[in-house]
Amino acid sequence: MPGHALLELESFLPYRLSVLSNTLSQAIAKVYDKRFDLSVTEWRAMAVLGYRADISAREVAERTAMDKVAVSRAVARLLKKGHIERGTARHDKRQSVLRLSEEGWKIYDQVAPLALEHEQRLLAHLDVEERAWLTRILDTLWKAELDESMR
Amino acid sequence: MPGHALLELESFLPYRLSVLSNTLSQAIAKVYDKRFDLSVTEWRAMAVLGYRADISAREVAERTAMDKVAVSRAVARLLKKGHIERGTARHDKRQSVLRLSEEGWKIYDQVAPLALEHEQRLLAHLDVEERAWLTRILDTLWKAELDESMR
DNA sequence: TTATTTTAGTTACACCTGAAACCAACCGCA
DNA sequence: TGCGGTTGGTTTCAGGTGTAACTAAAATAA
Numbered sequence: 001m002p003g004h005a006l007l008e009l010e011s012f013l014p015y016r017l018s019v020l021s022n023t024l025s026q027a028i029a030k031v032y033d034k035r036f037d038l039s040v041t042e043w044r045a046m047a048v049l050g051y052r053a054d055i056s057a058r059e060v061a062e063r064t065a066m067d068k069v070a071v072s073r074a075v076a077r078l079l080k081k082g083h084i085e086r087g088t089a090r091h092d093k094r095q096s097v098l099r100l101s102e103e104g105w106k107i108y109d110q111v112a113p114l115a116l117e118h119e120q121r122l123l124a125h126l127d128v129e130e131r132a133w134l135t136r137i138l139d140t141l142w143k144a145e146l147d148e149s150m151r
Numbered sequence: 152m153p154g155h156a157l158l159e160l161e162s163f164l165p166y167r168l169s170v171l172s173n174t175l176s177q178a179i180a181k182v183y184d185k186r187f188d189l190s191v192t193e194w195r196a197m198a199v200l201g202y203r204a205d206i207s208a209r210e211v212a213e214r215t216a217m218d219k220v221a222v223s224r225a226v227a228r229l230l231k232k233g234h235i236e237r238g239t240a241r242h243d244k245r246q247s248v249l250r251l252s253e254e255g256w257k258i259y260d261q262v263a264p265l266a267l268e269h270e271q272r273l274l275a276h277l278d279v280e281e282r283a284w285l286t287r288i289l290d291t292l293w294k295a296e297l298d299e300s301m302r
Numbered sequence: 303t304t305a306t307t308t309t310a311g312t313t314a315c316a317c318c319t320g321a322a323a324c325c326a327a328c329c330g331c332a
Numbered sequence: 333t334g335c336g337g338t339t340g341g342t343t344t345c346a347g348g349t350g351t352a353a354c355t356a357a358a359a360t361a362a
Contacts, residue, residue: 004201004256004259004260004263005259005260005263005264005267006202007198007201007202007263007266007267008202009195009198009199009202009214009215010214012198012266012270013270013273013274013285013289014172014175014176014179014266014269014270014273015195016289016293017168017171017172017175017289018172018175018176019216019293020168020172020289020292020293020296021165021168021169021171021172021173022169022172022216023216023296024165024168024169024296025165025169027296028165039348041348041349044160044166047158047160047163048160050155050158051157051158051159051160056310056311057310057311058309058310058311063160063161064160065170065173065174067349067350067351068310068311068312069311069312069313069349069350069351070348070349070350071311072310072311072312072313073312073348073349075311076312092309092310092357092358093310093356093357093358094309094310094311094356094357094358095309095310095311095357096310096311105155108155108156109155109156112155112156112158113156115158115163115165116156116158118165119163119164119165122164122165122292122295122296123164125291125292125295126288126291126292130284130287130288130291133281133284133285133288134164134284134285134288136281137277137281137284137285137288138164138167138168138171140276140277140281141171141273141276141277142167142170142171144273144276145171145174145175145178145273190318192318192319207340207341208340208341209339209340209341218319218320218321219340219341219342220319220320220321220341220342220343221318221319221320222341223340223341223342223343224318224319224342226341227342243327243328243339243340244326244327244328245326245327245328245339245340245341246327246339246340246341247340247341
């Protein structure tokens with residue numbers, strides 16, 4: 001194709017990142033869904049609440065990089081399932097205060113190790129040096145991209 | 152939270168990959184959409200057709216890692232817009248034969264350089280060594296993950 | 303205090319997506 | 333030749349998602 005820019009999708013970085021991460025996410029998502037009836041958004045919300053309890057929906061949104069609508073819906077579903085509990089902040093009646101319920105912790109205790117296993121399974125393909133570089137590169141790109149998307 | 156697995160989302164690899172790649176994709180997608188009225192799926196189809204013409208929808212699906220439903224819809228929209236043309240394979244009347252139209256090439260010639268620019272902008276955050284490692288690591292994970300998801 | 307603007311969260315709408323059902327054409331094999 | 337199974341592609345349906353509009357509460361300003 002003379003005269004046209006040469007763009008080979010398979011070696012195009014944003015494309016590769018996207019496909020890789022989607023393949024990865026979908027594989028994990030399927031497991032969460034089938035075994036625990038959890039969507040990725042729901043699990044992400046639970047994950048942050050397992051790490052830090054009694055935070056507002058807004059803070060969940062920040063920490064999961066989901067937008068507030070997605071969080072609102074995930075929270076609604078998790079409440080219905082009884083995986084989380086919701087209170088109201090005393091100092092600000094608009095804010096919710098979210099935490100995992102007893103039941104929620106039981107789910108969490110099954111899913112979290114599974115997630116970590118999944119990560120290990122992925123990292124198993126890399127040697128120590130590669131892992132270090134990957135972490136470093138992701139850090140750099142993360143900062144650079146997120147900064148830009150904020151602007 | 153004693154007794155519970157420690158999972159910090161922000162340092163969890165699949166999560167980081169997913170957020171990074173989504174932030175990236177959305178930024179690009181917005182540009183494609185606003186300036187060219189193209190969705191990511193549509194653009195990906197056009198990208199492979201720019202690289203290799205006269206292939207079937209199934210082959211587009213393979214080369215873009217999209218499923219055949221997504222391709223079918225992207226093709227339908229691209230046909231309506233006149234960006235691509237469709238024929239039928241002589242040896243197999245089920246198969247379509249797709250290629251960019253004159254009009255499609257005009258769009259392609261604008262978007263492809265833009266995409267490459269985008270990639271450069273991203274790579275600009277990394278030095279030569281980091282780029283080499285990133286490529287290598289992506290290759291490895293790509294093969295490993297895609298192999299597994301095939302099974 | 304009252305008026306204005308901002309923020310937390312929900313709802314409504316229109317779109318996108320994946321899974322499954324479906325149709326037509328092809329293949330393998332008897 | 334004909335019959336079961338497979339493959340390319342489309343359609344349908346049931347969710348999921350982002351954007352924008354909305355409500356209530358809080359912060360800010362006058």
